Amino acid sequence: MMQAKPVAETAKRKTASKLRELPRLVLEDLSPAIEGGEFPVKRVVGDEVAVEATLFGDGHEQLAAELQWRAIDERKWERTSMEELANDRWAASFSLERLGRYEYVVEGWLDRFGGFRRDFRKKLDAGVAQDVDHAEGRQLVEEAAARSKGKIATALKKRLAALEKAEGEQSACLLLDDDLAALMHEADDRPHAIRSAPQPVDAERIAARFSSWYELFPRSMTDDKGRHGTFADVIDHLPRVRDMGFDTLYFPPIHPIGKTNRKGPNNTLTPEEGDPGSPYAIGSAEGGHDAIHPELGTFEDFDRLVKEAAKQGLEIALDFAIQAAPDHPWLKEHPGWFSWRPDGSMKYAENPPKKYQDIVNVDFYGPDAVPGLWEALRDVILLWVDHGVKTFRVDNPHTKPLPFWEWMIGEVRSQHPDVIFLSEAFTRPTMMYRLAKVGFSQSYTYFTWRNEKQELIDYITELTTEAPKDFYRPHFFVNTPDINPVFLQKGGRPAHRIRAALAATLSGLWGVYSGFELCDATPLGPDKEEYLDSEKYEIRPREWRSSNDIVDDITRFNELRRQYPALQTHLNTQFYLAHNDNIIWYGKPSADGSEMIMVMVSLDPHYPQECDFEVPLWEFGLGDDDSLAVEDLFGGYHFEWHGKYHHIALDPDEPFRVWRLTKPGEAA
Numbered sequence: 243m244m245q246a247k248p249v250a251e252t253a254k255r256k257t258a259s260k261l262r263e264l265p266r267l268v269l270e271d272l273s274p275a276i277e278g279g280e281f282p283v284k285r286v287v288g289d290e291v292a293v294e295a296t297l298f299g300d301g302h303e304q305l306a307a308e309l310q311w312r313a314i315d316e317r318k319w320e321r322t323s324m325e326e327l328a329n330d331r332w333a334a335s336f337s338l339e340r341l342g343r344y345e346y347v348v349e350g351w352l353d354r355f356g357g358f359r360r361d362f363r364k365k366l367d368a369g370v371a372q373d374v375d376h377a378e379g380r381q382l383v384e385e386a387a388a389r390s391k392g393k394i395a396t397a398l399k400k401r402l403a404a405l406e407k408a409e410g411e412q413s414a415c416l417l418l419d420d421d422l423a424a425l426m427h428e429a430d431d432r433p434h435a436i437r438s439a440p441q442p443v444d445a446e447r448i449a450a451r452f453s454s455w456y457e458l459f460p461r462s463m464t465d466d467k468g469r470h471g472t473f474a475d476v477i478d479h480l481p482r483v484r485d486m487g488f489d490t491l492y493f494p495p496i497h498p499i500g501k502t503n504r505k506g507p508n509n510t511l512t513p514e515e516g517d518p519g520s521p522y523a524i525g526s527a528e529g530g531h532d533a534i535h536p537e538l539g540t541f542e543d544f545d546r547l548v549k550e551a552a553k554q555g556l557e558i559a560l561d562f563a564i565q566a567a568p569d570h571p572w573l574k575e576h577p578g579w580f581s582w583r584p585d586g587s588m589k590y591a592e593n594p595p596k597k598y599q600d601i602v603n604v605d606f607y608g609p610d611a612v613p614g615l616w617e618a619l620r621d622v623i624l625l626w627v628d629h630g631v632k633t634f635r636v637d638n639p640h641t642k643p644l645p646f647w648e649w650m651i652g653e654v655r656s657q658h659p660d661v662i663f664l665s666e667a668f669t670r671p672t673m674m675y676r677l678a679k680v681g682f683s684q685s686y687t688y689f690t691w692r693n694e695k696q697e698l699i700d701y702i703t704e705l706t707t708e709a710p711k712d713f714y715r716p717h718f719f720v721n722t723p724d725i726n727p728v729f730l731q732k733g734g735r736p737a738h739r740i741r742a743a744l745a746a747t748l749s750g751l752w753g754v755y756s757g758f759e760l761c762d763a764t765p766l767g768p769d770k771e772e773y774l775d776s777e778k779y780e781i782r783p784r785e786w787r788s789s790n791d792i793v794d795d796i797t798r799f800n801e802l803r804r805q806y807p808a809l810q811t812h813l814n815t816q817f818y819l820a821h822n823d824n825i826i827w828y829g830k831p832s833a834d835g836s837e838m839i840m841v842m843v844s845l846d847p848h849y850p851q852e853c854d855f856e857v858p859l860w861e862f863g864l865g866d867d868d869s870l871a872v873e874d875l876f877g878g879y880h881f882e883w884h885g886k887y888h889h890i891a892l893d894p895d896e897p898f899r900v901w902r903l904t905k906p907g908e909a910a
Contacts, residue, residue, distance in 0.1 A: 487800020500567020525570025
């Protein structure tokens with residue numbers, strides 16, 4: 243067989259004389275960094291950003307590296323030297339002291355004076371230093387003095403004068419003096435310098451990483467199904483929500499509800515007179531996304547609710563659902579924001595097999611949509627921000643264009659960096675992660691359907707050790723108005739306690755939809771992950787305490803989350819051996835390593851489970867036969883674990899344990 247002709251290069255190559263322009267050093271693999279700096283790393287105010295980079299070059303030359311950072315509204319870069327680690331890695335850190343966007347860069351260069359000091363010291367120790375070695379050091383100081391100005395030049399010239407008079411041991415001491423090294427660092431011309439591209443970092447408020455959410459329908463805050471609840475009624479419920487330890491109170495849409503194709507109870511197409519319809523069918527003659535449903539109250543009533551909630555330590559979060567009822571004012575005012583069929587009708591929304599006959603969708607690339615629709619949606623957010631709302635749960639963002647989200651969130655956060663966006667995107671990981679990259683502060687997750695031990699471990703490990711750890715904050719909602727998980731339907735009260743224990747201790751962000759605390763999980767039908775008599779379609783008054791509720795559990799979990807910072811993030815989660823596939827065992831160490839919150843949960847709501855398990859003595863620097871002090875954070879009693887191996891039995895009535903571990907004698 244005839245050999246194929248080699249590929250001929252046609253691009254013009256650099257001549258040898260141009261090769262001096264190529265970087266001599268290599269700077270790569272910056273961390274943290276998202277897509278090479280295309281998207282910001284996510285942190286919260288007060289965090290230390292630990293930066294690492296790989297820096298190397300040819301030969302045995304000594305290198306130096308510097309971390310530089312600034313808030314983007316500042317001109318001056320703060321600087322700190324980086325420490326050389328193993329395998330050409332360099333590290334340093336900086337603090338996020340203000341809310342908003344920061345950026346950092348890493349710069350590396352050939353450290354000629356540092357290399358001289360290193361080699362000169364070795365020669366002195368070996369007794370082989372020559373006069374020419376002293377002269378080499380003096381020459382480097384002389385060159386630095388010549389190119390410097392001001393106080394640095396004066397100080398170096400003074401050192402140089404002393405060096406020119408010194409000999410032998412005195413010369414060596416002067417050349418190796420730490421103060422001279424500091425001056426030479428300031429005067430360094432950084433030969434062969436290489437500088438990374440700026441890497442953005444967003445410093446958000448703590449609620450972006452740590453918050454406990456409670457969702458309720460304001461219209462159901464009534465004791466009479468025939469009377470629509472109001473914002474004033476919600477105010478009466480604020481102490482109840484506060485006392486359970488929640489800090490974010492989230493409402494589904496509070497806008498006027500369309501009448502065309504209005505849904506009746508349980509999503510029927512045959513509503514009766516007086517049926518309230520779904521709040522997700524946004525818009526009627528009374529207004530759209532910038533209006534309030536008249537039966538809830540006025541803007542003045544809403545403002546009073548926001549203020550009263552703040553007094554109770556609660557923040558109001560609103561749903562941002564980009565969809566319209568067929569009688570939304572936008573359809574008449576801005577028909578170019580929608581896509582119309584040839585017969586002049588419009589297709590209603592679908593998510594097969596679900597159908598939403600009472601909803602139509604905007605067309606983000608319709609005839610008049612850019613920029614009109616985009617700006618109108620941004621202005622909706624800004625309107626509610628002006629009314630004290632700083633947190634938005636966004637409905638189905640994965641069905642809207644990514645460029646819109648990146649633009650809109652950027653626009654809002656440039657004016658209000660304290661605004662938080664929660665992505666309600668139950669979709670492919672690639673899209674969920676991309677939404678986080680383009681600006682969403684946090685996201686719903688697959689946790690809702692992760693019930694088995696290994697799949698929980700695998701999922702949390704992915705979120706804590708792989709790329710998502712720097713941009714994706716998982717929000718562990720146990721249920722939603724749309725999702726009544728089968729595990730809860732079939733597991734009763736034990737299942738609700740199990741899922742509460744997992745969500746509240748695995749992630750810094752967790753949430754419940756009202757009724758969960760009452761163990762309300764009656765499904766619409768077999769194999770249906772929807773609630774019977776769903777609040778999405780009718781007003782649902784409730785009795786808020788019962789003998790079957792888990793209010794006390796939820797309250798205690800939220801107390802522990804506030805008390806122990808280790809429970810305020812998912813990133814520190816570590817799993818340990820428990821020899822039973824129905825029992826999961828994990829720890830959350832404190833930042834200083836002095837204590838660890840340990841959680842053991844039976845994943846079986848029906849039958850008792852038991853196992854042998856390992857106590858992680860090694861995490862405290864202890865041997866297998868040593869002891870740890872243990873505080874049961876639910877039972878309130880103290881004891882000690884002696885040795886590495888122990889046994890436990892859990893049953894559905896008490897399916898979890900939460901312990902605080904410390905070295906004996908160190909418990910606070």
